[in-house]
Amino acid sequence: MKRIGVIGVGEIGRAVVTGLYDGGGERPEVFLSPRGARAAAELSARHERVQVCADNQEVVDRSEVVVVAVRAADRHVALAGLRVDAAKVVVNVMSGVANDDLRRLLATDAALVRAIPLPAIRERRSVTVTYPSHPVTDALFERLGGAQPVADEDAFDVFSALTGTLTTHYAYLAELMAWAADQGIPQSAADRYIRGLFQGVGRALGDETRSLQQLAADHETPKGNNERIRTTWFDPANSRALHQALDGLLADLRRRTARD
Structure with a gap:
């Protein structure tokens, strides 16, 4: 080439x-x-x-x-x-x-x-x-x-839908910064800390010997802070809402492809 x-x-x-x-x-x-x-x-x-x-x-x-x-x-x-x-x-x-x-x-x-x-x-x-x-x-x-x-365009559309979650991740981090600012933390300090915190998470994703579920477990202490936020905020209802949003996007992608 x-x-x-x-x-x-x-x-x-x-x-x-x-x-x-x-x-x-x-x-x-x-x-x-x-x-x-x-x-x-x-x-x-x-x-x-x-x-x-x-x-x-x-x-x-x-x-x-x-x-x-x-x-x-x-x-x-x-x-x-x-x-x-x-x-x-x-x-x-x-x-x-x-x-x-x-x-x-x-x-x-x-x-x-x-x-x-x-x-x-x-x-x-x-x-x-x-x-x-x-x-x-x-x-x-x-x-x-x-x-x-x-294998096929149906699978391709699933990955295309997953790509649609990218900016949601950034928006989530921005909400964390906004919450810290509400608690009186200077925005610059919150911004620096959150970026460093999640850059570390990104590096951990490079370890493909551990599943995503295992990575989550390895970052939690039983009844600790991470487990508390995961189970109280990212609860079954939140998970269903995410699946429904992805289902809707996938359906639209497939309709658009079929129409074109």
Whole structure:
């Protein structure tokens, strides 16, 4: 994989390029669409082998692998009329757009792979879910933190729903800081402590020899502070509400994919 194209240089497009170029190893040539002109120009100025193309067709023509990272609502305008040779591999990172829909739009026999890369791939710290498994895309995302192929698009949608919980975690931490401030703790002190507390939790997640349930148990003392908050706040009703919210999101994702 020596030539990668990116159509739509937003947050994920930038993360792909940054992860490939800041991680060492062989650096492919990268061809960027003019969409997201400022970000594309910055990446091209920073990295010698990154070039901004005149249009999306040039991106496709010069690349072996094409990452489609435009917003789903913009896909018809951004991709209309593109000619994609069957020898290419197209990585579809558009939320809610099934491969069948993209194949109809592009009218191509090229290999299509859906993926859910997260911004943390820029630091090669995030596993990317893919469907279907393909040696080229799996190798790409292994370089960016790991690839996790799944069996079908139903499973892919489950992981997509899980991704929707990310900002809830940040909001939860913000509520902890707000509570501390209500108790008279300076916001800067609460912010620093909470960040350090949960960065430590993040590091503990790297220990894959322990299940998530075991990690929770290992951080609790019977009848201690952690057990008290877990059992009084994150109670069965709270757990059911979370499952219901995820069920609703998953149903919407599947309806959207079927409709498109």
